[in-house]
Amino acid sequence: MDLxxxxxxxxxxxxGSISQAARELQYAQSNITLKIQQLETELQTxxxxxxxxxxxxxxxxxxxxTYTEKIFDLIEETKNVMNDDQTPKGPLIIGSMETTAAVRLPALFSKYLKDYPDVDLTLKTGSTEENVQGVLQYELDGAFVAGPINHPDLIQKEVFEEELVLITDKDxxxxxxxxxxQTRTLLVFHKGCAYREKFEQWLHQEKMIPNKIMEFGTVDGIIGCVSAGLGISLLPYSVIAKHxxxxxxxxxSLPNLNGNMKTMFIFRKETYLQPSLLKFIDMLKK
Structure with a gap:
Protein backbone atom coordinates (compact mmCIF):
# COMPACT_ATOMS: atom_id res chain seq x y z
CA MET A 1 0.00 0.00 0.00
CA ASP A 2 1.61 3.25 -1.16
CA LEU A 3 0.56 6.89 -1.30
CA GLY A 16 -18.18 7.63 -6.56
CA SER A 17 -17.04 6.50 -9.98
CA ILE A 18 -14.00 4.73 -11.41
CA SER A 19 -14.48 6.34 -14.82
CA GLN A 20 -14.70 9.86 -13.35
CA ALA A 21 -11.62 9.19 -11.21
CA ALA A 22 -9.76 8.03 -14.34
CA ARG A 23 -10.64 11.25 -16.15
CA GLU A 24 -9.61 13.45 -13.21
CA LEU A 25 -6.32 11.62 -12.64
CA GLN A 26 -5.74 11.19 -16.40
CA TYR A 27 -5.23 7.44 -16.13
CA ALA A 28 -6.73 4.59 -18.12
CA GLN A 29 -9.86 3.26 -16.45
CA SER A 30 -8.36 -0.24 -16.48
CA ASN A 31 -5.36 1.01 -14.47
CA ILE A 32 -7.66 2.52 -11.83
CA THR A 33 -9.63 -0.73 -11.59
CA LEU A 34 -6.41 -2.76 -11.28
CA LYS A 35 -5.06 -0.52 -8.49
CA ILE A 36 -8.30 -0.82 -6.51
CA GLN A 37 -8.30 -4.61 -6.95
CA GLN A 38 -4.66 -4.80 -5.80
CA LEU A 39 -5.47 -2.69 -2.74
CA GLU A 40 -8.44 -4.92 -1.86
CA THR A 41 -6.26 -8.00 -2.25
CA GLU A 42 -3.53 -6.53 -0.06
CA LEU A 43 -6.01 -5.57 2.68
CA GLN A 44 -8.05 -8.74 2.20
CA THR A 45 -11.35 -6.88 2.16
CA THR A 66 -10.90 8.12 7.24
CA TYR A 67 -7.33 6.91 7.72
CA THR A 68 -6.36 7.95 4.20
CA GLU A 69 -7.53 11.51 4.80
CA LYS A 70 -5.61 11.62 8.07
CA ILE A 71 -2.46 10.43 6.27
CA PHE A 72 -2.69 13.14 3.60
CA ASP A 73 -3.55 15.79 6.21
CA LEU A 74 -0.45 14.76 8.18
CA ILE A 75 1.70 14.95 5.04
CA GLU A 76 0.38 18.44 4.31
CA GLU A 77 0.98 19.46 7.91
CA THR A 78 4.55 18.17 7.68
CA LYS A 79 5.17 20.25 4.56
CA ASN A 80 3.78 23.32 6.31
CA VAL A 81 6.05 22.78 9.31
CA MET A 82 9.12 22.34 7.14
CA ASN A 83 8.36 25.46 5.09
CA ASP A 84 7.16 27.57 8.00
CA ASP A 85 9.14 30.74 8.71
CA GLN A 86 6.62 31.76 11.44
CA THR A 87 5.35 34.71 9.38
CA PRO A 88 1.53 34.90 9.38
CA LYS A 89 0.49 34.62 5.75
CA GLY A 90 -1.72 32.66 3.39
CA PRO A 91 -5.37 31.68 3.84
CA LEU A 92 -7.13 31.71 7.22
CA ILE A 93 -10.78 30.65 7.18
CA ILE A 94 -12.82 31.54 10.27
CA GLY A 95 -16.41 30.46 10.90
CA SER A 96 -18.89 32.35 13.04
CA MET A 97 -22.47 32.58 14.11
CA GLU A 98 -24.36 35.28 12.24
CA THR A 99 -24.91 37.39 15.37
CA THR A 100 -21.26 37.27 16.45
CA ALA A 101 -20.10 38.19 12.96
CA ALA A 102 -22.44 41.18 12.87
CA VAL A 103 -21.40 42.77 16.17
CA ARG A 104 -18.23 41.31 17.64
CA LEU A 105 -15.94 40.62 14.70
CA PRO A 106 -15.66 43.75 12.51
CA ALA A 107 -13.26 45.57 14.88
CA LEU A 108 -11.32 42.37 15.61
CA PHE A 109 -10.87 41.49 11.93
CA SER A 110 -9.90 45.07 11.09
CA LYS A 111 -7.12 45.09 13.70
CA TYR A 112 -5.92 41.61 12.70
CA LEU A 113 -5.61 42.50 9.01
CA LYS A 114 -3.85 45.75 9.88
CA ASP A 115 -1.26 43.81 11.89
CA TYR A 116 -0.96 40.89 9.44
CA PRO A 117 -1.72 42.16 5.92
CA ASP A 118 -0.28 39.04 4.23
CA VAL A 119 -3.03 36.83 5.66
CA ASP A 120 -5.95 36.08 3.33
CA LEU A 121 -8.71 36.15 5.97
CA THR A 122 -12.10 34.68 5.05
CA LEU A 123 -15.27 34.69 7.19
CA LYS A 124 -18.01 32.08 6.76
CA THR A 125 -21.21 32.35 8.81
CA GLY A 126 -23.37 29.44 9.91
CA SER A 127 -25.00 27.84 12.91
CA THR A 128 -23.01 26.46 15.83
CA GLU A 129 -23.62 22.93 14.52
CA GLU A 130 -22.39 23.85 11.02
CA ASN A 131 -19.30 25.60 12.39
CA VAL A 132 -18.33 22.68 14.62
CA GLN A 133 -18.55 20.29 11.69
CA GLY A 134 -16.64 22.75 9.51
CA VAL A 135 -13.72 22.78 11.94
CA LEU A 136 -13.75 19.00 12.36
CA GLN A 137 -13.81 18.47 8.59
CA TYR A 138 -10.88 20.87 7.99
CA GLU A 139 -13.13 23.30 6.12
CA LEU A 140 -12.56 25.99 8.78
CA ASP A 141 -9.39 26.79 10.71
CA GLY A 142 -11.40 27.95 13.70
CA ALA A 143 -14.89 29.17 14.56
CA PHE A 144 -16.94 31.21 17.00
CA VAL A 145 -19.74 29.03 18.43
CA ALA A 146 -22.16 28.96 21.34
CA GLY A 147 -20.68 26.82 24.06
CA PRO A 148 -19.52 24.96 25.85
CA ILE A 149 -18.49 22.41 23.19
CA ASN A 150 -17.29 19.05 24.43
CA HIS A 151 -15.44 17.14 21.71
CA PRO A 152 -12.18 15.19 22.09
CA ASP A 153 -10.70 16.63 18.87
CA LEU A 154 -11.42 20.29 19.65
CA ILE A 155 -9.95 22.97 21.90
CA GLN A 156 -12.27 25.73 23.07
CA LYS A 157 -11.58 29.15 24.55
CA GLU A 158 -14.24 31.42 26.00
CA VAL A 159 -14.20 34.83 24.31
CA PHE A 160 -17.57 36.48 25.03
CA GLU A 161 -20.62 36.03 27.22
CA GLU A 162 -23.91 37.07 25.66
CA GLU A 163 -27.10 38.08 27.44
CA LEU A 164 -30.08 36.78 25.48
CA VAL A 165 -33.23 38.91 25.61
CA LEU A 166 -36.80 38.42 24.46
CA ILE A 167 -37.80 41.11 21.95
CA THR A 168 -40.98 42.30 20.25
CA ASP A 169 -42.06 45.31 18.19
CA LYS A 170 -42.15 48.64 20.05
CA ASP A 171 -45.96 48.71 20.38
CA GLN A 182 -47.82 30.95 23.13
CA THR A 183 -49.97 32.86 20.67
CA ARG A 184 -47.06 34.65 19.00
CA THR A 185 -44.96 33.51 16.04
CA LEU A 186 -41.37 32.66 16.92
CA LEU A 187 -38.81 34.22 14.56
CA VAL A 188 -35.62 32.14 14.72
CA PHE A 189 -32.55 31.02 12.81
CA HIS A 190 -32.43 27.64 11.06
CA LYS A 191 -31.98 24.38 12.97
CA GLY A 192 -28.57 24.09 14.59
CA CYS A 193 -28.63 27.63 16.03
CA ALA A 194 -27.81 27.55 19.75
CA TYR A 195 -30.02 30.58 20.50
CA ARG A 196 -32.98 28.83 18.90
CA GLU A 197 -32.24 25.65 20.85
CA LYS A 198 -32.16 27.60 24.11
CA PHE A 199 -35.47 29.28 23.24
CA GLU A 200 -37.11 25.94 22.40
CA GLN A 201 -35.69 24.27 25.53
CA TRP A 202 -37.20 26.99 27.69
CA LEU A 203 -40.59 26.61 25.98
CA HIS A 204 -40.38 22.84 26.47
CA GLN A 205 -39.62 23.28 30.18
CA GLU A 206 -42.68 25.50 30.44
CA LYS A 207 -44.70 22.77 28.67
CA MET A 208 -45.57 25.14 25.86
CA ILE A 209 -45.79 24.44 22.11
CA PRO A 210 -45.30 27.53 19.91
CA ASN A 211 -48.17 28.49 17.66
CA LYS A 212 -45.94 29.06 14.62
CA ILE A 213 -42.22 29.21 13.78
CA MET A 214 -40.61 31.25 10.98
CA GLU A 215 -36.97 30.53 10.06
CA PHE A 216 -34.46 33.12 8.85
CA GLY A 217 -30.91 33.03 7.55
CA THR A 218 -29.80 36.49 8.72
CA VAL A 219 -30.06 38.52 11.91
CA ASP A 220 -31.23 41.55 9.92
CA GLY A 221 -34.16 39.50 8.62
CA ILE A 222 -35.23 38.55 12.14
CA ILE A 223 -34.85 42.08 13.52
CA GLY A 224 -36.76 43.60 10.60
CA CYS A 225 -39.67 41.19 10.94
CA VAL A 226 -39.81 41.55 14.73
CA SER A 227 -39.93 45.35 14.44
CA ALA A 228 -42.72 44.98 11.85
CA GLY A 229 -44.80 43.03 14.37
CA LEU A 230 -44.60 39.60 12.73
CA GLY A 231 -43.52 37.81 15.92
CA ILE A 232 -41.04 37.58 18.78
CA SER A 233 -37.44 36.41 19.05
CA LEU A 234 -34.60 35.67 21.47
CA LEU A 235 -31.34 37.39 20.49
CA PRO A 236 -28.13 38.59 22.15
CA TYR A 237 -28.44 42.03 23.74
CA SER A 238 -25.28 43.16 21.92
CA VAL A 239 -27.06 42.64 18.60
CA ILE A 240 -30.24 44.55 19.38
CA ALA A 241 -28.95 47.20 21.85
CA LYS A 242 -28.99 49.96 19.22
CA HIS A 243 -32.54 49.08 18.18
CA SER A 253 -38.26 39.77 30.95
CA LEU A 254 -39.81 36.42 31.75
CA PRO A 255 -39.39 34.18 34.82
CA ASN A 256 -37.24 31.04 34.53
CA LEU A 257 -35.60 32.25 31.32
CA ASN A 258 -31.84 32.01 31.85
CA GLY A 259 -30.61 34.31 29.11
CA ASN A 260 -26.84 33.91 29.38
CA MET A 261 -24.79 32.03 26.81
CA LYS A 262 -21.04 31.83 26.30
CA THR A 263 -19.38 32.29 22.93
CA MET A 264 -16.36 30.05 22.45
CA PHE A 265 -13.62 30.02 19.84
CA ILE A 266 -12.85 26.46 18.78
CA PHE A 267 -10.01 24.94 16.76
CA ARG A 268 -8.63 21.47 16.16
CA LYS A 269 -6.47 19.78 18.76
CA GLU A 270 -3.25 19.43 16.77
CA THR A 271 0.45 19.59 17.53
CA TYR A 272 1.03 22.19 14.80
CA LEU A 273 -0.96 25.37 14.34
CA GLN A 274 -0.21 27.71 11.47
CA PRO A 275 1.21 31.12 12.51
CA SER A 276 -1.82 33.01 11.15
CA LEU A 277 -4.15 31.04 13.46
CA LEU A 278 -1.79 31.32 16.44
CA LYS A 279 -1.68 35.11 16.08
CA PHE A 280 -5.48 35.20 15.76
CA ILE A 281 -5.84 33.21 19.00
CA ASP A 282 -3.32 35.49 20.72
CA MET A 283 -5.34 38.51 19.66
CA LEU A 284 -8.49 36.95 21.16
CA LYS A 285 -6.69 36.55 24.51
CA LYS A 286 -5.92 40.28 24.54
Missing amino acids: HTLKIFQTVARL TLFYRHNRGTALTAKGSMLL HPPISSIKDV LQEGTLKQH
Whole structure:
Protein backbone atom coordinates (compact mmCIF):
# COMPACT_ATOMS: atom_id res chain seq x y z
CA MET A 1 0.00 0.00 0.00
CA ASP A 2 1.61 3.25 -1.16
CA LEU A 3 0.56 6.89 -1.30
CA HIS A 4 -0.09 6.71 -5.04
CA THR A 5 -2.60 3.91 -4.57
CA LEU A 6 -4.22 5.68 -1.62
CA LYS A 7 -4.66 8.81 -3.72
CA ILE A 8 -6.43 6.74 -6.40
CA PHE A 9 -8.63 5.14 -3.73
CA GLN A 10 -9.45 8.56 -2.24
CA THR A 11 -10.39 9.98 -5.63
CA VAL A 12 -12.70 7.06 -6.48
CA ALA A 13 -14.32 7.36 -3.04
CA ARG A 14 -14.86 11.11 -3.47
CA LEU A 15 -16.30 10.91 -6.99
CA GLY A 16 -18.18 7.63 -6.56
CA SER A 17 -17.04 6.50 -9.98
CA ILE A 18 -14.00 4.73 -11.41
CA SER A 19 -14.48 6.34 -14.82
CA GLN A 20 -14.70 9.86 -13.35
CA ALA A 21 -11.62 9.19 -11.21
CA ALA A 22 -9.76 8.03 -14.34
CA ARG A 23 -10.64 11.25 -16.15
CA GLU A 24 -9.61 13.45 -13.21
CA LEU A 25 -6.32 11.62 -12.64
CA GLN A 26 -5.74 11.19 -16.40
CA TYR A 27 -5.23 7.44 -16.13
CA ALA A 28 -6.73 4.59 -18.12
CA GLN A 29 -9.86 3.26 -16.45
CA SER A 30 -8.36 -0.24 -16.48
CA ASN A 31 -5.36 1.01 -14.47
CA ILE A 32 -7.66 2.52 -11.83
CA THR A 33 -9.63 -0.73 -11.59
CA LEU A 34 -6.41 -2.76 -11.28
CA LYS A 35 -5.06 -0.52 -8.49
CA ILE A 36 -8.30 -0.82 -6.51
CA GLN A 37 -8.30 -4.61 -6.95
CA GLN A 38 -4.66 -4.80 -5.80
CA LEU A 39 -5.47 -2.69 -2.74
CA GLU A 40 -8.44 -4.92 -1.86
CA THR A 41 -6.26 -8.00 -2.25
CA GLU A 42 -3.53 -6.53 -0.06
CA LEU A 43 -6.01 -5.57 2.68
CA GLN A 44 -8.05 -8.74 2.20
CA THR A 45 -11.35 -6.88 2.16
CA THR A 46 -13.88 -5.31 -0.21
CA LEU A 47 -13.63 -1.53 -0.32
CA PHE A 48 -16.37 -0.68 -2.82
CA TYR A 49 -19.78 -1.92 -3.85
CA ARG A 50 -20.10 -1.77 -7.64
CA HIS A 51 -23.44 -0.77 -9.18
CA ASN A 52 -24.66 0.55 -12.51
CA ARG A 53 -24.31 4.17 -11.37
CA GLY A 54 -20.75 3.84 -10.09
CA THR A 55 -19.30 2.80 -6.74
CA ALA A 56 -20.16 3.13 -3.06
CA LEU A 57 -17.91 2.57 -0.08
CA THR A 58 -18.33 -0.49 2.09
CA ALA A 59 -17.98 -0.16 5.88
CA LYS A 60 -14.30 -1.12 5.63
CA GLY A 61 -13.91 1.28 2.70
CA SER A 62 -15.26 4.15 4.82
CA MET A 63 -12.84 3.22 7.56
CA LEU A 64 -9.91 3.25 5.14
CA LEU A 65 -11.02 6.61 3.74
CA THR A 66 -10.90 8.12 7.24
CA TYR A 67 -7.33 6.91 7.72
CA THR A 68 -6.36 7.95 4.20
CA GLU A 69 -7.53 11.51 4.80
CA LYS A 70 -5.61 11.62 8.07
CA ILE A 71 -2.46 10.43 6.27
CA PHE A 72 -2.69 13.14 3.60
CA ASP A 73 -3.55 15.79 6.21
CA LEU A 74 -0.45 14.76 8.18
CA ILE A 75 1.70 14.95 5.04
CA GLU A 76 0.38 18.44 4.31
CA GLU A 77 0.98 19.46 7.91
CA THR A 78 4.55 18.17 7.68
CA LYS A 79 5.17 20.25 4.56
CA ASN A 80 3.78 23.32 6.31
CA VAL A 81 6.05 22.78 9.31
CA MET A 82 9.12 22.34 7.14
CA ASN A 83 8.36 25.46 5.09
CA ASP A 84 7.16 27.57 8.00
CA ASP A 85 9.14 30.74 8.71
CA GLN A 86 6.62 31.76 11.44
CA THR A 87 5.35 34.71 9.38
CA PRO A 88 1.53 34.90 9.38
CA LYS A 89 0.49 34.62 5.75
CA GLY A 90 -1.72 32.66 3.39
CA PRO A 91 -5.37 31.68 3.84
CA LEU A 92 -7.13 31.71 7.22
CA ILE A 93 -10.78 30.65 7.18
CA ILE A 94 -12.82 31.54 10.27
CA GLY A 95 -16.41 30.46 10.90
CA SER A 96 -18.89 32.35 13.04
CA MET A 97 -22.47 32.58 14.11
CA GLU A 98 -24.36 35.28 12.24
CA THR A 99 -24.91 37.39 15.37
CA THR A 100 -21.26 37.27 16.45
CA ALA A 101 -20.10 38.19 12.96
CA ALA A 102 -22.44 41.18 12.87
CA VAL A 103 -21.40 42.77 16.17
CA ARG A 104 -18.23 41.31 17.64
CA LEU A 105 -15.94 40.62 14.70
CA PRO A 106 -15.66 43.75 12.51
CA ALA A 107 -13.26 45.57 14.88
CA LEU A 108 -11.32 42.37 15.61
CA PHE A 109 -10.87 41.49 11.93
CA SER A 110 -9.90 45.07 11.09
CA LYS A 111 -7.12 45.09 13.70
CA TYR A 112 -5.92 41.61 12.70
CA LEU A 113 -5.61 42.50 9.01
CA LYS A 114 -3.85 45.75 9.88
CA ASP A 115 -1.26 43.81 11.89
CA TYR A 116 -0.96 40.89 9.44
CA PRO A 117 -1.72 42.16 5.92
CA ASP A 118 -0.28 39.04 4.23
CA VAL A 119 -3.03 36.83 5.66
CA ASP A 120 -5.95 36.08 3.33
CA LEU A 121 -8.71 36.15 5.97
CA THR A 122 -12.10 34.68 5.05
CA LEU A 123 -15.27 34.69 7.19
CA LYS A 124 -18.01 32.08 6.76
CA THR A 125 -21.21 32.35 8.81
CA GLY A 126 -23.37 29.44 9.91
CA SER A 127 -25.00 27.84 12.91
CA THR A 128 -23.01 26.46 15.83
CA GLU A 129 -23.62 22.93 14.52
CA GLU A 130 -22.39 23.85 11.02
CA ASN A 131 -19.30 25.60 12.39
CA VAL A 132 -18.33 22.68 14.62
CA GLN A 133 -18.55 20.29 11.69
CA GLY A 134 -16.64 22.75 9.51
CA VAL A 135 -13.72 22.78 11.94
CA LEU A 136 -13.75 19.00 12.36
CA GLN A 137 -13.81 18.47 8.59
CA TYR A 138 -10.88 20.87 7.99
CA GLU A 139 -13.13 23.30 6.12
CA LEU A 140 -12.56 25.99 8.78
CA ASP A 141 -9.39 26.79 10.71
CA GLY A 142 -11.40 27.95 13.70
CA ALA A 143 -14.89 29.17 14.56
CA PHE A 144 -16.94 31.21 17.00
CA VAL A 145 -19.74 29.03 18.43
CA ALA A 146 -22.16 28.96 21.34
CA GLY A 147 -20.68 26.82 24.06
CA PRO A 148 -19.52 24.96 25.85
CA ILE A 149 -18.49 22.41 23.19
CA ASN A 150 -17.29 19.05 24.43
CA HIS A 151 -15.44 17.14 21.71
CA PRO A 152 -12.18 15.19 22.09
CA ASP A 153 -10.70 16.63 18.87
CA LEU A 154 -11.42 20.29 19.65
CA ILE A 155 -9.95 22.97 21.90
CA GLN A 156 -12.27 25.73 23.07
CA LYS A 157 -11.58 29.15 24.55
CA GLU A 158 -14.24 31.42 26.00
CA VAL A 159 -14.20 34.83 24.31
CA PHE A 160 -17.57 36.48 25.03
CA GLU A 161 -20.62 36.03 27.22
CA GLU A 162 -23.91 37.07 25.66
CA GLU A 163 -27.10 38.08 27.44
CA LEU A 164 -30.08 36.78 25.48
CA VAL A 165 -33.23 38.91 25.61
CA LEU A 166 -36.80 38.42 24.46
CA ILE A 167 -37.80 41.11 21.95
CA THR A 168 -40.98 42.30 20.25
CA ASP A 169 -42.06 45.31 18.19
CA LYS A 170 -42.15 48.64 20.05
CA ASP A 171 -45.96 48.71 20.38
CA HIS A 172 -46.33 45.22 21.84
CA PRO A 173 -48.00 45.12 25.27
CA PRO A 174 -45.85 43.92 28.20
CA ILE A 175 -45.22 40.18 28.29
CA SER A 176 -45.52 38.92 31.86
CA SER A 177 -46.62 35.33 31.37
CA ILE A 178 -45.68 32.34 29.28
CA LYS A 179 -49.22 32.39 27.93
CA ASP A 180 -48.49 35.72 26.25
CA VAL A 181 -45.78 33.97 24.21
CA GLN A 182 -47.82 30.95 23.13
CA THR A 183 -49.97 32.86 20.67
CA ARG A 184 -47.06 34.65 19.00
CA THR A 185 -44.96 33.51 16.04
CA LEU A 186 -41.37 32.66 16.92
CA LEU A 187 -38.81 34.22 14.56
CA VAL A 188 -35.62 32.14 14.72
CA PHE A 189 -32.55 31.02 12.81
CA HIS A 190 -32.43 27.64 11.06
CA LYS A 191 -31.98 24.38 12.97
CA GLY A 192 -28.57 24.09 14.59
CA CYS A 193 -28.63 27.63 16.03
CA ALA A 194 -27.81 27.55 19.75
CA TYR A 195 -30.02 30.58 20.50
CA ARG A 196 -32.98 28.83 18.90
CA GLU A 197 -32.24 25.65 20.85
CA LYS A 198 -32.16 27.60 24.11
CA PHE A 199 -35.47 29.28 23.24
CA GLU A 200 -37.11 25.94 22.40
CA GLN A 201 -35.69 24.27 25.53
CA TRP A 202 -37.20 26.99 27.69
CA LEU A 203 -40.59 26.61 25.98
CA HIS A 204 -40.38 22.84 26.47
CA GLN A 205 -39.62 23.28 30.18
CA GLU A 206 -42.68 25.50 30.44
CA LYS A 207 -44.70 22.77 28.67
CA MET A 208 -45.57 25.14 25.86
CA ILE A 209 -45.79 24.44 22.11
CA PRO A 210 -45.30 27.53 19.91
CA ASN A 211 -48.17 28.49 17.66
CA LYS A 212 -45.94 29.06 14.62
CA ILE A 213 -42.22 29.21 13.78
CA MET A 214 -40.61 31.25 10.98
CA GLU A 215 -36.97 30.53 10.06
CA PHE A 216 -34.46 33.12 8.85
CA GLY A 217 -30.91 33.03 7.55
CA THR A 218 -29.80 36.49 8.72
CA VAL A 219 -30.06 38.52 11.91
CA ASP A 220 -31.23 41.55 9.92
CA GLY A 221 -34.16 39.50 8.62
CA ILE A 222 -35.23 38.55 12.14
CA ILE A 223 -34.85 42.08 13.52
CA GLY A 224 -36.76 43.60 10.60
CA CYS A 225 -39.67 41.19 10.94
CA VAL A 226 -39.81 41.55 14.73
CA SER A 227 -39.93 45.35 14.44
CA ALA A 228 -42.72 44.98 11.85
CA GLY A 229 -44.80 43.03 14.37
CA LEU A 230 -44.60 39.60 12.73
CA GLY A 231 -43.52 37.81 15.92
CA ILE A 232 -41.04 37.58 18.78
CA SER A 233 -37.44 36.41 19.05
CA LEU A 234 -34.60 35.67 21.47
CA LEU A 235 -31.34 37.39 20.49
CA PRO A 236 -28.13 38.59 22.15
CA TYR A 237 -28.44 42.03 23.74
CA SER A 238 -25.28 43.16 21.92
CA VAL A 239 -27.06 42.64 18.60
CA ILE A 240 -30.24 44.55 19.38
CA ALA A 241 -28.95 47.20 21.85
CA LYS A 242 -28.99 49.96 19.22
CA HIS A 243 -32.54 49.08 18.18
CA LEU A 244 -33.70 49.18 21.80
CA GLN A 245 -32.10 52.59 22.28
CA GLU A 246 -33.72 53.87 19.09
CA GLY A 247 -37.09 52.55 20.25
CA THR A 248 -37.75 50.27 17.27
CA LEU A 249 -37.79 47.14 19.47
CA LYS A 250 -39.01 46.36 22.99
CA GLN A 251 -37.28 44.08 25.51
CA HIS A 252 -39.23 41.79 27.87
CA SER A 253 -38.26 39.77 30.95
CA LEU A 254 -39.81 36.42 31.75
CA PRO A 255 -39.39 34.18 34.82
CA ASN A 256 -37.24 31.04 34.53
CA LEU A 257 -35.60 32.25 31.32
CA ASN A 258 -31.84 32.01 31.85
CA GLY A 259 -30.61 34.31 29.11
CA ASN A 260 -26.84 33.91 29.38
CA MET A 261 -24.79 32.03 26.81
CA LYS A 262 -21.04 31.83 26.30
CA THR A 263 -19.38 32.29 22.93
CA MET A 264 -16.36 30.05 22.45
CA PHE A 265 -13.62 30.02 19.84
CA ILE A 266 -12.85 26.46 18.78
CA PHE A 267 -10.01 24.94 16.76
CA ARG A 268 -8.63 21.47 16.16
CA LYS A 269 -6.47 19.78 18.76
CA GLU A 270 -3.25 19.43 16.77
CA THR A 271 0.45 19.59 17.53
CA TYR A 272 1.03 22.19 14.80
CA LEU A 273 -0.96 25.37 14.34
CA GLN A 274 -0.21 27.71 11.47
CA PRO A 275 1.21 31.12 12.51
CA SER A 276 -1.82 33.01 11.15
CA LEU A 277 -4.15 31.04 13.46
CA LEU A 278 -1.79 31.32 16.44
CA LYS A 279 -1.68 35.11 16.08
CA PHE A 280 -5.48 35.20 15.76
CA ILE A 281 -5.84 33.21 19.00
CA ASP A 282 -3.32 35.49 20.72
CA MET A 283 -5.34 38.51 19.66
CA LEU A 284 -8.49 36.95 21.16
CA LYS A 285 -6.69 36.55 24.51
CA LYS A 286 -5.92 40.28 24.54
